[in-house]
Amino acid sequence: MGSAPRATNRRRMMGEAASGNPVLVDVFRGSRVESCHRGAIAISDTAGRLVLALGDVARPVYPRSAVKVLQAIPLVESGAADAFDLSPDELAVACASHSGDQVHLDAVASLLAKAGLDESYLACGAHWPISDVTTHTLLVAGKRPRAIHNNCSGKHAGMLAAAVHLGFDPRGYEKVDHPLQVLIARILSETCGVSLDPTQMGIDGCSLPTFAQPLGALAQGFARLGTGAALPPKRARAGQRLMEACFAAPVLVAGEGRFDTIVLRGLAGTAFTKGGAEGVHCAALPELGLGVALKVDDGAKRGAERALSEVLGALLPKAWVVLANELEGEVHNWHGLLVGRMAAGEALKRALRDLPGAGAHTATG
Amino acid sequence: MGSAPRATNRRRMMGEAASGNPVLVDVFRGSRVESCHRGAIAISDTAGRLVLALGDVARPVYPRSAVKVLQAIPLVESGAADAFDLSPDELAVACASHSGDQVHLDAVASLLAKAGLDESYLACGAHWPISDVTTHTLLVAGKRPRAIHNNCSGKHAGMLAAAVHLGFDPRGYEKVDHPLQVLIARILSETCGVSLDPTQMGIDGCSLPTFAQPLGALAQGFARLGTGAALPPKRARAGQRLMEACFAAPVLVAGEGRFDTIVLRGLAGTAFTKGGAEGVHCAALPELGLGVALKVDDGAKRGAERALSEVLGALLPKAWVVLANELEGEVHNWHGLLVGRMAAGEALKRALRDLPGAGAHTATG
Numbered sequence: 001m002g003s004a005p006r007a008t009n010r011r012r013m014m015g016e017a018a019s020g021n022p023v024l025v026d027v028f029r030g031s032r033v034e035s036c037h038r039g040a041i042a043i044s045d046t047a048g049r050l051v052l053a054l055g056d057v058a059r060p061v062y063p064r065s066a067v068k069v070l071q072a073i074p075l076v077e078s079g080a081a082d083a084f085d086l087s088p089d090e091l092a093v094a095c096a097s098h099s100g101d102q103v104h105l106d107a108v109a110s111l112l113a114k115a116g117l118d119e120s121y122l123a124c125g126a127h128w129p130i131s132d133v134t135t136h137t138l139l140v141a142g143k144r145p146r147a148i149h150n151n152c153s154g155k156h157a158g159m160l161a162a163a164v165h166l167g168f169d170p171r172g173y174e175k176v177d178h179p180l181q182v183l184i185a186r187i188l189s190e191t192c193g194v195s196l197d198p199t200q201m202g203i204d205g206c207s208l209p210t211f212a213q214p215l216g217a218l219a220q221g222f223a224r225l226g227t228g229a230a231l232p233p234k235r236a237r238a239g240q241r242l243m244e245a246c247f248a249a250p251v252l253v254a255g256e257g258r259f260d261t262i263v264l265r266g267l268a269g270t271a272f273t274k275g276g277a278e279g280v281h282c283a284a285l286p287e288l289g290l291g292v293a294l295k296v297d298d299g300a301k302r303g304a305e306r307a308l309s310e311v312l313g314a315l316l317p318k319a320w321v322v323l324a325n326e327l328e329g330e331v332h333n334w335h336g337l338l339v340g341r342m343a344a345g346e347a348l349k350r351a352l353r354d355l356p357g358a359g360a361h362t363a364t365g
Numbered sequence: 366m367g368s369a370p371r372a373t374n375r376r377r378m379m380g381e382a383a384s385g386n387p388v389l390v391d392v393f394r395g396s397r398v399e400s401c402h403r404g405a406i407a408i409s410d411t412a413g414r415l416v417l418a419l420g421d422v423a424r425p426v427y428p429r430s431a432v433k434v435l436q437a438i439p440l441v442e443s444g445a446a447d448a449f450d451l452s453p454d455e456l457a458v459a460c461a462s463h464s465g466d467q468v469h470l471d472a473v474a475s476l477l478a479k480a481g482l483d484e485s486y487l488a489c490g491a492h493w494p495i496s497d498v499t500t501h502t503l504l505v506a507g508k509r510p511r512a513i514h515n516n517c518s519g520k521h522a523g524m525l526a527a528a529v530h531l532g533f534d535p536r537g538y539e540k541v542d543h544p545l546q547v548l549i550a551r552i553l554s555e556t557c558g559v560s561l562d563p564t565q566m567g568i569d570g571c572s573l574p575t576f577a578q579p580l581g582a583l584a585q586g587f588a589r590l591g592t593g594a595a596l597p598p599k600r601a602r603a604g605q606r607l608m609e610a611c612f613a614a615p616v617l618v619a620g621e622g623r624f625d626t627i628v629l630r631g632l633a634g635t636a637f638t639k640g641g642a643e644g645v646h647c648a649a650l651p652e653l654g655l656g657v658a659l660k661v662d663d664g665a666k667r668g669a670e671r672a673l674s675e676v677l678g679a680l681l682p683k684a685w686v687v688l689a690n691e692l693e694g695e696v697h698n699w700h701g702l703l704v705g706r707m708a709a710g711e712a713l714k715r716a717l718r719d720l721p722g723a724g725a726h727t728a729t730g
Contacts, residue, residue, distance in 0.1 A: 035664035202394035334492045
């Protein structure tokens with residue numbers, strides 16, 4: 001009896017952010033675990049009932065780019081998407097962490113042009129494209145990346161279009177006190193059923209505010225996004241239209257070979273997934289009426305994608321086919337030799353084995 | 366009394382590789398910890414007395430590239446370095462995880478040529494150079510990377526030269542049962558004072574064997590490398606000559622802007638450091654008679670380099686100047702805004718505060 005509280009106190013004194021979160025993913029080399037990724041996973045229904053709470057799902061985490069689809073809701077809900085006659089590609093890229101390939105740049109440029117703006121309005125900063133091909137093309141041409149190559153440029157373009165349509169000054173749209181960001185924060189809060197604490201705000205890689213919130217709330221928000229349950233009808237339709245655009249144009253949301261594109265293409269209508277920086281990943285599973293939110297403590301994308309693959313595999317039989325490579329998890333070295341593999345941690349395996357069968361969940365919206 | 370054993374059993378059942386390792390490094394965004402890196406650190410003297418044992422330092426870990434200097438010992442100890450009249454640059458690149466810049470390629474090519482070999486003997490496989498500059502140069506020229514661009518090509522070239530000088534067939538030098546690898550395994554075992562279990566062997570990214578061993582043993586090995594204590598005189602001199610080559614040519618060991626180059630240049634003679642894949646980092650501190658070995662559980666380089674910076678800062682006053690940027694730990698976003706910082710975890714801070722003063726340690730060899 002005596003040791004547990006002492007351990008808890010010590011952990012608190014040590015300021016450990018995520019003490020006790022279980023291992024979600026092991027990385028083997030040969031027969032040994034070489035590295036591992038801890039974290040927490042919440043699976044929620046639309047009422048906030050947690051079907052799964054593995055690890056600390058109450059601790060607020062920054063959702064980063066995983067909530068881009070929620071941040072894009074004003075673009076549709078305000079009527080901007082109709083007024084500017086936006087295509088599915090343009091709506092999809094507004095929800096994207098894109099690779100910066102030509103197809104993405106075209107959609108972002110066209111979205112901006114329809115709103116009467118251009119690249120100079122983008123406040124996201126520049127980075128070399130995620131896409132090696134486009135990076136190589138830029139280099140060979142002696143060019144540097146611009147803000148439009150930033151994986152977030154579509155989100156920023158969508159926000160700019162919404163701001164213009166709503167009569168807001170497009171300059172300063174990225175600031176936390178700009179009326180568009182105030183509106184987006186309200187939508188996040190209402191959809192996830194959680195109040196957002198301004199003292200728990202960080203600045204994202206692309207300079208937008210990101211509000212920390214519990215994984216449980218994020219999962220609930222994605223359950224509601226997927227089903228429309230508990231959302232105002234106009235907002236439910238806006239979320240639906242954005243997800244449908246992403247299912248119709250999966251390459252626009254990420255890029256060839258990337259996790260979210262693979263899921264959106266292979267599980268269209270069944271699983272909407274979106275990853276963010278530092279190991280956050282969210283999913284809406286409309287047919288099951290569920291939402292998923294997870295964060296890997298150390299921020300590793302390989303851990304987050306593998307953990308989400310396991311969750312999708314447990315809930316959706318078809319995911320075993322679509323994510324076969326991810327679930328196989330082979331690690332090859334520079335010479336092409338198979339040297340290891342990634343595998344679900346025992347705690348994650350056990351939690352998923354104990355999940356109520358997928359058939360028990362039905363969409364409530 | 367009842368809960369602790371149960372918790373331990375559960376952790377074992379869950380197969381957690383590194384349950385209970387403390388947080389070494391926190392990554393803040395705004396005022397909140399966004400991510401964290403757990404791990405273990407051993408600091409040992411030459412007799413294997415642990416000055417610091419933070420986390421599980423008894424669990425064997427793959428040392429990966431952190432032990433390249435030990436893997437290079439046969440190159441000098443065998444007489445090959447003298448017979449082929451190797452320069453400090455060539456010896457340094459034999460201990461390197463290099464960036465693939467022209468200066469590295471020149472040293473590797475010249476090392477191979479002196480041994481009567483060429484690039485075709487390298488078994489390390491090809492990858493795009495760590496150096497953006499060289500990658501860009503290759504791309505603009507329409508070329509692909511070759512094995513010589515692999516960050517391990519210097520180690521492979523050094524092994525080939527040793528094999529030739531020792532009369533071994535240079536073909537197959539990378540296989541675990543090749544006489545050169547048998548010799549290297551013996552040197553690792555003797556230097557670190559630990560027997561290497563063939564069933565605990567993995568294949569490294571460059572196809573060489575990597576034997577799992579405890580961090581405590583690795584730290585002891587680096588204490589002995591730094592001081593020469595408890596090593597055969599010829600081996601002690603070989604280690605000394607390799608370290609001096611690295612201090613003389615720090616850019617050859619990694620590359621401009623990289624951690625090990627910064628340390629080797631700024632703390633020459635005082636701290637020899639070498640990182641490996643998956644968050645392993647080792648250091649020899651000859652003046653203190655100590656060795657350091659650490660592994661970040663999740664494999665993150667940012668965690669390993671930050672943790673080692675803290676250790677060096679605690680033991681060597683000058684490290685606070687040399688590693689000022691690393692210890693400041695500012696995180697900037699794509700727009701150049703300061704959005705967060707990395708910081709030592711409380712457990713690491715406390716452990717380093719409790720360390721016996723650096724003045725208490727003196728070289729024993």
